[in-house]
Amino acid sequence: MININSILGNIFKENNSENNNLEKLKISRVDLEKRILRKKTNLGTDVGINLDSNTKLKHGDIIGNEEVKIIVEQITEKVISVKLKQNNEKIGILLGHIIGNRHRPIAIKDKMILFPIQEDSELEIFQRLFKEIIDSIELEIQEEIFLPHTSADVHEH
Incomplete structure (x- = not known):
């Protein structure tokens, strides 16, 4: 060894x-x-x-x-990517608030917010959580190396 x-x-x-x-x-x-x-x-x-x-x-x-x-x-992992359809400060703030309340680490990449998930079924949960802004965003599940943003030391629950 x-x-x-x-x-x-x-x-x-x-x-x-x-x-x-x-x-x-x-x-x-x-x-x-x-x-x-x-x-x-x-x-x-x-x-x-x-x-x-x-x-x-x-x-x-x-x-x-x-x-x-x-x-x-x-190792790569499943993440949800969230992209704003248009630059809207209010939508961005609500998006950050909803993800933050779930205590998820985030990454910002190519004008998208990424956060890790365990199962594909979590997409449905976030679609419901984002119901007020769902028409203003695009949600997608991806598989990639998730590198959390370093400015916030968040511990997942």
Whole structure:
């Protein structure tokens, strides 16, 4: 087993052609929040992670030792994307209020608000919650790597 106590770098911050030879460690967004974790890489390497309390793994982080280098890959998850049909401040405020009351982390991407869901049936719940503004927005379920906006430290319920 490889014991990991620190992060060596991040593939998105470093321009390194050797990154193609790295083992891959697929981790959910929820598990990325944990500082103590045990997983296996795509090649079967057993990895024990024990990070300092102020350190969190992120998509693209490189971990390992002299013998083995591993890239952390966040697993995709289901999200609802919400797009305003037209730029309307009132609708945007109501949208933020409704999502905020559900204590969901959000991401803002390409003029859309994204938030994670567990099941497709949650789309119906949000369609009902957004009933007053439903004609002013477009809702869609997507599967992607969800990277929450960093300005709000929200814990899902």
